[in-house]
Amino acid sequence: MRDEPLVLGIETSCDETGVGIVRGHTLLADALASSVDQHARFGGVVPEVASRAHLEALVPTMQRALDEAGVTLADVDAIAVTSGPGLAGALLVGVAAAKGYALAAEKPIYGVNHLAAHVAVDTLEHGPLPEPAVAMLVSGGHSSLLLVDDLTAGVTPLGATIDDAAGEAFDKVARLLGLGFPGGPVIDRTARDGDPGSIAFPRGLTAPKDQAKHRFDFSFSGLKTAVARWVEARERAGEPVPIAHVSASFQEAVCDVLTAKAIDACVSNGVGTLVIGGGVAANSRLRVLAEERAARHGIVVRVPRPQLCTDNGAMVAALGSHLVAAGVAPSRLDLPADSAMSLTSVSVPG
Amino acid sequence: MLVLALDTATPASTAALVEVTADGLFGVAENRTVDPRAHGEKLAPEITAVLAEAGFRPRDLTAIVAGLGPGPFTGLRVGLATAASMGQALGIPTYGVCSLDALGRAAGPGRVLIATDARRREVYHATYADGVRETGPDVAKPADVAVNADKAAGEGALKYGDVFGLPVEEHLLYPPGAALVALAADRIREAAPSEILTPLYLRRPDAVEPAGRKPVLT
Numbered sequence A: 001m002r003d004e005p006l007v008l009g010i011e012t013s014c015d016e017t018g019v020g021i022v023r024g025h026t027l028l029a030d031a032l033a034s035s036v037d038q039h040a041r042f043g044g045v046v047p048e049v050a051s052r053a054h055l056e057a058l059v060p061t062m063q064r065a066l067d068e069a070g071v072t073l074a075d076v077d078a079i080a081v082t083s084g085p086g087l088a089g090a091l092l093v094g095v096a097a098a099k100g101y102a103l104a105a106e107k108p109i110y111g112v113n114h115l116a117a118h119v120a121v122d123t124l125e126h127g128p129l130p131e132p133a134v135a136m137l138v139s140g141g142h143s144s145l146l147l148v149d150d151l152t153a154g155v156t157p158l159g160a161t162i163d164d165a166a167g168e169a170f171d172k173v174a175r176l177l178g179l180g181f182p183g184g185p186v187i188d189r190t191a192r193d194g195d196p197g198s199i200a201f202p203r204g205l206t207a208p209k210d211q212a213k214h215r216f217d218f219s220f221s222g223l224k225t226a227v228a229r230w231v232e233a234r235e236r237a238g239e240p241v242p243i244a245h246v247s248a249s250f251q252e253a254v255c256d257v258l259t260a261k262a263i264d265a266c267v268s269n270g271v272g273t274l275v276i277g278g279g280v281a282a283n284s285r286l287r288v289l290a291e292e293r294a295a296r297h298g299i300v301v302r303v304p305r306p307q308l309c310t311d312n313g314a315m316v317a318a319l320g321s322h323l324v325a326a327g328v329a330p331s332r333l334d335l336p337a338d339s340a341m342s343l344t345s346v347s348v349p350g
Numbered sequence B: 001m002l003v004l005a006l007d008t009a010t011p012a013s014t015a016a017l018v019e020v021t022a023d024g025l026f027g028v029a030e031n032r033t034v035d036p037r038a039h040g041e042k043l044a045p046e047i048t049a050v051l052a053e054a055g056f057r058p059r060d061l062t063a064i065v066a067g068l069g070p071g072p073f074t075g076l077r078v079g080l081a082t083a084a085s086m087g088q089a090l091g092i093p094t095y096g097v098c099s100l101d102a103l104g105r106a107a108g109p110g111r112v113l114i115a116t117d118a119r120r121r122e123v124y125h126a127t128y129a130d131g132v133r134e135t136g137p138d139v140a141k142p143a144d145v146a147v148n149a150d151k152a153a154g155e156g157a158l159k160y161g162d163v164f165g166l167p168v169e170e171h172l173l174y175p176p177g178a179a180l181v182a183l184a185a186d187r188i189r190e191a192a193p194s195e196i197l198t199p200l201y202l203r204r205p206d207a208v209e210p211a212g213r214k215p216v217l218t
Ligand SMILES: [Zn+2]
Pocket: A114, A118, A139, A141, A142, A278, A310, A311
C-alpha cells in the first residue's frame, strides 16, 4: 500500500467543503459543496456563515465522495485534513470531523498544510513534480511564492502579499464596478472587451527600492485604491466608466506583477518548473502571460485544471498520499486547527 | 447497548460511555476536560481514552448522543462534527438532545434555572420543573432572565449567581453524559432513525451587508 496508498482528504479552510479520494497519483473522487452563494450579498466570505455551512455539508459530501470512488472508510489507508492556514472556525469543523472518521474507522490521520496541498494537487494531473520547483498560489485568501524542495518535508516561503490577497483585489474591484461576487471570473470576462494598456494602474512592490526587502512579496491594496480613485474621478466628472477597459487594465496590472515575480523566483533559484495554483490560477490572462514569459527562460509552467486550482478535497488527499508514500509519521488525535499554520511544516508532526 | 455521549456546549468537553438496557441506564466511563478553547484538541483523545479505559472499540457502539447546545458556536460544532462523522463511519444512528435539558434532568426534583455562559455578558437559559423543561432555551443578559425557580445549575448560574439570587448546585456545572443519554433512551431502545445534528444556535451570524461605497477622493 506504500506505493499506491488510498487516502481520503477533507478541506474546510474557507467556503468550500471538499472531500477527495486518491489512490497514489490517481484521483478517484472529488466531491464539493460551496457556500459561496450565501456570502455573495456580503461581498466576501463571512466566517460564521462558512462554518455553519461546513457542518451541514460534511456528511453528505463525504457520502458522495465514497460513492463516487466506490470505496468505504474501512478501505482507506489514511485520512488527511487541512489543519491550516485558513478561517479558524471553518478549519475546526473539518478537523473535528476528520478525527471522528479516523478514530471510528481506526485509521491514521494527517493534519496537512493547505498551501502545500495546493501544490500537491498538480501531481494528480501532471504526474510527479520535479524538485526543486517554484509554486505561486493565488486566491482570495493567499498570494504566495514558495520554493518546493521536497513536498513531504518542507517548503520555503519566498514571498507573500503584505496586504490584500490577489483574489481579494479582484473581489473588491468587481464590487467597485458593480460586477458582483466573486470577482475573479466576472473581471476575466469583462476584461476580454477592454484594452489592457488603456489605463496605467500601479504595479505594487516593483520599484527598484523594493528589490531588497520585498523582491518576492506582493501588494494589491494600492492598486485597488488607484482603481477606486480613477473610477470615482470619472463619475464626479459625469463621464461614463469604461468597465471593460478598467477591468482589463486592472487585470493586466495584477497578472504583470504576479508573473514577473514568479519568473524572477524561478530564474534566481535556478528552477525550471513553475506550478500555479489557487482560484486566480483560473484567470485566462495569468495563464497566457505566465507561459509567454516562462518560455523565454525555458521554464515549464504547470497549472492544474480549474476545479483542482480552487479549494477542494482532492488536493488534501493528494498531499496525504505523498506523505503516506514517503513514510511520514501521522499526526496525533489532538492535532490543532491552526489558522496561521506555517509552511515550515507540511503536516502536523506526530 | 453501548452508547457514546458527547457534549461541547460549555467550556467542558465531555465524552461518556453509557450502557442502555431495556429498563435502565448504567454509566460506564466519563472523560471531561474544562477548557473553553480546547474542544477541538481534547475531545477526540477523550473518546479514544474512554473507550480504551472501558475495554471497548469504536465498533462496539450502538448509537451516539450529542448535546446540540445552545453554546458558543465554535466549540459546539466540534462535538457535533465529531458525533456525525463517527456515526457515519460506524453506520450507527446519532441523536441530538438540548444540552441544557441534560443539566435540567440531572438537577432532579423541584424548580430549577439552568444557565450556561453565552459570552458577551449573556447566558443561555431554560427552566425546569422536576427535570422537564418549562421555558427556554433562550439567550439573554442575566439581569433580563425571569427567575422562577428554587435553585440554579450550570456554569452560567455560578458566574452570575449574584444576579440570579438562587442557591447554585455547584456539582452540576456541565451536562453529564448519563443525562444526555437518558434524554434519548427511548429513541435508542426503539432504534429510531438517525437524526441530523443541527446546533441550537439561537443567534444569527454577525454579518452586515456592505453599505454604499466610501469615497476615496478627498
Ligand atoms: Zn486555497
